[in-house]
Structures are given as C-alpha cells and as structure tokens.
Amino acid sequence: MILIIDFGSQYNQLIARRVREHHVFCQIEAPNISLDAIRALHPKGIILSGGPASIYEKNSPKADSTLFKLGIPVLGICYGMHFMMSALGGSVRGADKREYGFAELLVRKQEGLFKGVEKKSTCWMSHGDSIERLPAGFKIAASTANTKVAAAVHAGKQLFAVQYHPEVVHTQMGKKMIRNFIFDVCGCKRSWTMKSFARQSIEEVRQTVGGQKVILGLSGGVDSSVTAMLIHNSIGRKLTCIFVDNGLLRKNEAQKLKVTLKKHLNINIRFVNARKPFLGALAGVTDPEKKRKIIGRIFMQVFESEARKIKGAEFLAQGTLYPDVIESVSAFGGPTSVIKSHHNVGGLPKKMKLKLIEPLKFLFKDEVRVLGKELGLPQDLIWRQPFPGPGLAIRIIGEITSRRLTVLRNVDDLLLEEIKNAGYYKRLWQSFAVLLPIKSVGVMGDQRTYENIVALRAVTSKDAMTADWAKLPHKLLGRISNRIINEVKGVNRVVYDISSKPPSTIEWE
Numbered sequence: 038m039i040l041i042i043d044f045g046s047q048y049n050q051l052i053a054r055r056v057r058e059h060h061v062f063c064q065i066e067a068p069n070i071s072l073d074a075i076r077a078l079h080p081k082g083i084i085l086s087g088g089p090a091s092i093y094e095k096n097s098p099k100a101d102s103t104l105f106k107l108g109i110p111v112l113g114i115c116y117g118m119h120f121m122m123s124a125l126g127g128s129v130r131g132a133d134k135r136e137y138g139f140a141e142l143l144v145r146k147q148e149g150l151f152k153g154v155e156k157k158s159t160c161w162m163s164h165g166d167s168i169e170r171l172p173a174g175f176k177i178a179a180s181t182a183n184t185k186v187a188a189a190v191h192a193g194k195q196l197f198a199v200q201y202h203p204e205v206v207h208t209q210m211g212k213k214m215i216r217n218f219i220f221d222v223c224g225c226k227r228s229w230t231m232k233s234f235a236r237q238s239i240e241e242v243r244q245t246v247g248g249q250k251v252i253l254g255l256s257g258g259v260d261s262s263v264t265a266m267l268i269h270n271s272i273g274r275k276l277t278c279i280f281v282d283n284g285l286l287r288k289n290e291a292q293k294l295k296v297t298l299k300k301h302l303n304i305n306i307r308f309v310n311a312r313k314p315f316l317g318a319l320a321g322v323t324d325p326e327k328k329r330k331i332i333g334r335i336f337m338q339v340f341e342s343e344a345r346k347i348k349g350a351e352f353l354a355q356g357t358l359y360p361d362v363i364e365s366v367s368a369f370g371g372p373t374s375v376i377k378s379h380h381n382v383g384g385l386p387k388k389m390k391l392k393l394i395e396p397l398k399f400l401f402k403d404e405v406r407v408l409g410k411e412l413g414l415p416q417d418l419i420w421r422q423p424f425p426g427p428g429l430a431i432r433i434i435g436e437i438t439s440r441r442l443t444v445l446r447n448v449d450d451l452l453l454e455e456i457k458n459a460g461y462y463k464r465l466w467q468s469f470a471v472l473l474p475i476k477s478v479g480v481m482g483d484q485r486t487y488e489n490i491v492a493l494r495a496v497t498s499k500d501a502m503t504a505d506w507a508k509l510p511h512k513l514l515g516r517i518s519n520r521i522i523n524e525v526k527g528v529n530r531v532v533y534d535i536s537s538k539p540p541s542t543i544e545w546e
C-alpha cells in the first residue's frame with residue numbers, strides 16, 4: 038500500500054484516486070501519525086500531500102521527520118515538498134511571484150520518477166513558497182521559467198519532491214509520474230481490485246462478528262445496499278436489515294426492494310411500516326429544518342424499538358464511505374478529529390451499546406459500485422441516484438399531506454421513467470421534482486384550471502459539493518412537461534430549475 042500524509046490539500050482525494058486507479062491500495066492519514074503506526078501499515082511508499090500553510094509559519098503542520106530514515110521511498114508534493122526540504126536541512130521562502138496555473142516543465146534526466154516523461158511538458162502549479170536551498174544529496178530534477186526547483190531528487194535515498202501537482206489532470210505527464218513512483222520506485226503490485234476487496238472484507242466481517250448478530254439500517258441507496266450484500270455474503274441470516282417506510286418514499290420503493298433484495302437475493306430484511314408516526318408528526322410543519330429534525334427523531338425511535346426486538350445483536354453496520362472519513366481527518370490531526378457517522382443513524386450505537394462495523398469506509402463511491410456489481414447486485418440498484426434521508430418531505434415545499442405526496446410521487450415516477458428512457462439517468466447526479474406551495478391558472482379543454490406547479494431539477498455533479506444544472510434537450514423537457522400536465526391530476530404547470538450550486542443547493546429545502 039501507499040500511505041498518503043494529508044497536509045490539508047484540496048487535492049488529497051485526487052492523489053488517492055490516482056493511486057487507486059492503478060489498483061494499488063492507499064490510505065490517507067493525518068500528519069500526526071506515529072512512526073509505529075506507519076511501520077504497522079507496511080507502506081511501500083509515502084506521498085506527502087500539498088496544503089494551504091507555509092512551512093516556516095509557527096504552527097504549520099509537520100509529520101515526524103524520522104519517516105525519511107525508514108528506507109521507504111517518499112514523494113513530497115508542493116507543501117509536502119517544502120516539509121521534506123526543510124526537515125532534511127534545506128530552506129524554503131516566500132516566492133517573489135506567486136505561481137498559479139499552467140507552466141512549462143523542463144525535465145533534466147528521464148529516469149526514476151521521470152522515466153518516459155517528455156523533456157518539455159505542461160504542469161499545474163499552485164504555490165506561493167519556493168525552495169531556496171536544497172538539502173545535502175538532493176539535485177534539481179526539473180524547472181519551470183518561474184521556479185528553478187520545480188522538482189528535486191535524492192536518488193540514493195529514493196526521495197522525490199515536486200512543486201507542481203502531478204495528481205491534477207492539467208499536469209500532462211502527472212499520471213505517468215505517479216505510475217513511475219508506485220511501480221518502478223516503490224515496487225507496488227496491481228493487487229487492489231474489488232474482487233480481492235470483497236473476498237478479504239467478507240472474511241474480516243466474519244472474524245470480527247464471530248457468531249454474533251448484526252443490524253443494518255437499509256435505505257435502499259447504493260451504500261447501504263452494498264453493505265447489506267457484503268455482510269449477507271459473510272454471515273447470512275445473522276444479519277438483519279431494518280427498512281423503515283417513513284411514508285416519504287418514492288412510488289413503489291419498498292415494494293421494489295422487497296423483490297430485489299429480499300426475494301431474489303434472500304437478504305434478511307424487516308420492513309417497518311412507520312408512515313403514521315412520521316406523517317402525524319409532520320402535519321402542519323413547513324420549516325425545512327423542523328421537518329429534518331422530526332424525521333431524524335422519529336427514525337431513531339422506530340429504528341431503536343425495532344432493533345431491540347432482535348435479541349442478541351452486538352453490531353451495527355453502516356455504509357460510511359471514504360470521503361466522509363477523509364473529511365474528518367484534519368490536517369492538524371490530534372484528538373479533536375472525529376470520524377463522521379451516517380447522519381440518519383448517528384448516535385444510535387452509543388445509546389444502544391452496539392459496536393460499529395463499516396466495511397466500506399475505505400472506498401470511494403465508484404469503487405462501491407464496482408463492488409456491488411462484484412457481489413451480484415442488480416444494475417438498477419447499483420446506479421441509483423442519491424435520495425435524501427428525509428425523502429419527499431424536503432421536496433414538498435410547505436405542508437406535507439398525503440394528497441400532495443401522491444401528486445409528487447406520480448410526477449417523480451413519470452420524470453424518472455422519461456429520464457431513463459432517454460438514457461440520461463446514469464449521466465445525472467440527481468433528477469427529481471419539487472412540488473411548490475403556489476397554484477397557477479391554466480386552461481384545459483376550454484375549462485379554467487387552478488392547480489399546482491412542479492419544478493423539475495436535474496443536476497450534474499461529482500460529489501454534491503458543487504453542481505451544475507443539466508442541459509437537458511428541450512425536446513425531452515417538453516415531453517416530460519406535457520406528460521406531467523396530461524397524466525398527473527392536480528398539476529397544470531411545469532418549470533425547470535436552471536440554478537447551479539453554489540449559490541443554490543441541489544435540494545430546494
């Protein structure tokens with residue numbers, strides 16, 4: 038494996054992606070990781086990430102500099118380079134000119150990290166500090182017009198430092214450099230595949246759990262479904278999934294899950310019909326945050342009372358993914374950094390004294406999808422778009438009533454059918470409808486109508502942090518609008534949301 042030490046770079050997940058693309062496992066850790074912990078991981082190489090601080094600032098993050106003496110190859114990127122240089126006796130200072138964006142990289146010798154790298158290529162720079170003096174034993178390996186030490190190498194000790202960012206796609210030869218580092222320099226093997234991960238995790242869960250029972254909150258989304266499938270493959274009926282129908286689901290959602298996961302894949306699932314308590318508590322509530330709080334509270338109550346019925350359960354499984362874990366590994370590390378729990382069941386383990394298992398906590402979303410395929414989950418489950426925990430409650434602006442839920446459910450079902458038929462479903466991060474709290478005048482068959490308005494929302498995104506409104510073809514939008522107005526009783530106007538995130542958000546509430 039490759040160990041990545043995170044100094045707070047906005048690109049640290051990208052470094053991990055670049056390594057994993059080569060089927061090599063990597064793990065991101067905070068700079069305060071101890072030498073013993075590093076040794077215990079047996080890394081074949083270490084990558085020091087970039088970061089926003091300046092190494093000469095008083096409280097800038099630092100790792101234990103003895104790591105350079107472990108005999109493990111190290112690649113320092115940007116701030117990681119500055120840390121390496123200053124830890125080994127070189128010096129770093131504020132550059133005369135901040136360098137941001139493209140630069141032409143001139144490589145001196147095409148060997149080691151630079152094997153097969155073109156002598157002249159484009160690299161991506163983002164720094165305000167530069168190397169003033171190299172530590173003993175280091176040589177300049179590449180330069181740009183602005184930055185003399187764009188790369189430095191200590192060949193004997195297998196230490197490499199680069200000022201630019203090889204992990205971003207704008208660095209033309211970046212992928213090759215990372216490949217050279219992990220294979221030629223570190224000698225890694227391409228052994229990280231979802232097949233091997235599945236085999237190993239199934240065994241690990243079996244060992245951790247022993248003969249005990251496990252409970253899992255199943256939402257029907259990709260993460261909880263893949264977690265369920267993996268644990269089911271490991272311990273079979275000792276896993277009980279709890280699916281809470283809160284009355285805020287899409288059309289036939291619980292029914293579809295019953296067929297795919299329970300009937301076809303034989304996963305042990307308890308379906309709890311809790312529509313009454315949820316809808317009862319939500320009656321008359323219009324404030325989005327109040328809706329969320331109520332839904333969270335009732336979910337806890339229902340889940341807990343159902344879980345208590347499963348005698349002898351010792352573990353709670355969750356579908357936490359790696360980005361959530363990384364987000365909480367702060368660059369400054371220390372005891373304050375906590376691992377986030379899934380917000381829908383957060384707090385449950387402590388109260389119920391269950392031990393937590395999170396078999397996906399080292400995976401990115403796309404890896405989870407490959408794993409799901411490996412485990413035999415059906416395509417439509419693997420490629421499901423994210424659906425928020427509070428469900429349709431935050432897509433009905435204003436009061437939630439069963440009539441308004443029916444209208445939105447019918448619109449949503451029709452929209453997804455059209456999006457899927459047009460081949461857009463997988464290409465969109467999310468596509469859904471929002472029921473607005475205003476009515477508009479229309480005309481149907483010479484009659485005046487006074488009905489609801491729905492807004493359609495379709496966005497593209499990589500991680501939901503930012504999103505762009507999808508440029509769906511007008512013809513498709515026209516067909517969807519026509520069908521909704523003609524087929525869904527209670528709607529006489531459809532609008533399309535053309536706002537991006539930021540400054541808007543994906544959901545309307």
Ligand code: XMP
Pocket residue numbers: 329423424425426427467501538541542543544545546
């Ligand atoms: P926003 O609306 O903040 O949404 O741009 C970002 C992503 O998060 C989802 N979302 C939620 N998911 N509980 C959830 O489980 C929530 O309360 C919630 N609010 C938003 C949203 O669907 C999008 O994918």
